[in-house]
Amino acid sequence: MSSDTFSNFLGLPPELSDYSRARVVCLPAPYEATVSYCGGTADGPSAIITASAQVELYDEELECEPCDVGVATLPALELAGVRPDQIIKAIAPAVERILKDGKLPLVLGGEHSITPAVVTAVHARHPNLTVLQFDAHADLRQEYEGERMSHASALARVRDICSAVQVGIRNLSKEEAAWVERERLPIFYAHKMREGNSWMRHALEAVKTEEVYITIDVDAFDSSLMPATGTPEPGGMGWYDVTDFIKLVTEKKKVVGFDIVELSPKPGLHACDFLAAKLAYKCIGYWSRSMP
Numbered sequence: 001m002s003s004d005t006f007s008n009f010l011g012l013p014p015e016l017s018d019y020s021r022a023r024v025v026c027l028p029a030p031y032e033a034t035v036s037y038c039g040g041t042a043d044g045p046s047a048i049i050t051a052s053a054q055v056e057l058y059d060e061e062l063e064c065e066p067c068d069v070g071v072a073t074l075p076a077l078e079l080a081g082v083r084p085d086q087i088i089k090a091i092a093p094a095v096e097r098i099l100k101d102g103k104l105p106l107v108l109g110g111e112h113s114i115t116p117a118v119v120t121a122v123h124a125r126h127p128n129l130t131v132l133q134f135d136a137h138a139d140l141r142q143e144y145e146g147e148r149m150s151h152a153s154a155l156a157r158v159r160d161i162c163s164a165v166q167v168g169i170r171n172l173s174k175e176e177a178a179w180v181e182r183e184r185l186p187i188f189y190a191h192k193m194r195e196g197n198s199w200m201r202h203a204l205e206a207v208k209t210e211e212v213y214i215t216i217d218v219d220a221f222d223s224s225l226m227p228a229t230g231t232p233e234p235g236g237m238g239w240y241d242v243t244d245f246i247k248l249v250t251e252k253k254k255v256v257g258f259d260i261v262e263l264s265p266k267p268g269l270h271a272c273d274f275l276a277a278k279l280a281y282k283c284i285g286y287w288s289r290s291m292p
């Protein structure tokens with residue numbers, strides 16, 4: 001399977017984007033069904049792929065071109081009209097195949113409700129798994145507007161599958177906060193993270209498994225950096241808060257997959273599309289240094 005130069009992540013030539021040789025597989029999952037505030041996440045994957053053509057392939061921090069590992073881009077999953085209760089069936093098989101082929105899945109959302117579906121597949125292959133979530137929202141509601149698979153319940157569903165560590169959180173309900181308190185869930189609130197960088201060490205210690213799946217809701221970033229998302233929140237993480245921690249986790253743990261979700265592209269705000277594209281490439285770059 002190959003992707004043409006104009007629609008693949010980073011606009012790579014065939015020798016770097018051919019599926020058979022690629023170590024990383026970019027899977028667009030333009031799912032949008034349960035967004036509560038401001039829509040548009042179905043356009044996220046295509047906006048990220050378009051913006052990725054502008055990302056410089058050389059990484060001055062890593063002093064290499066991480067795309068040398070090969071990055072294939074699959075056709076977008078057909079998710080229009082898929083009901084929330086069908087989402088696992090609609091996404092998990094594609095992820096299973098990527099893992100079976102020994103490649104790293106990099107899933108581009110779409111709303112956050114895709115994550116439990118991806119984690120279902122990743123966990124089947126890596127049962128000793130922790131999910132690391134970057135997000136403004138705890139997403140721990142048992143259901144939201146009657147929907148158990150809502151984006152606002154993404155981490156509640158993930159916690160049905162495996163453990164999770166959550167960073168950047170600054171929006172949750174009283175009930176969610178009570179659950180965090182009662183179960184002593186490893187949640188790192190944004191207002192405490194600004195006291196310095198020691199949260200990184202503590203958050204890493206909270207990851208009790210060797211294998212980690214990283215889910216990045218772009219609203220983890222401060223809303224000044226990332227206004228193009230359904231539910232932007234002030235007081236969020238900066239670029240280096242996020243990338244430094246991803247770098248640390250890829251150095252100390254075995255990262256077995258990524259997703260980047262909730263980009264909702266807005267006309268005139270192409271900086272946000274570019275941020276998400278560069279973030280995806282940073283994930284590939286940091287992962288490639290620890291590549292098995």
Ligand SMILES: [Mn+2]
Nearest residue numbers: 136137217219
């Ligand atoms: Mn969020």
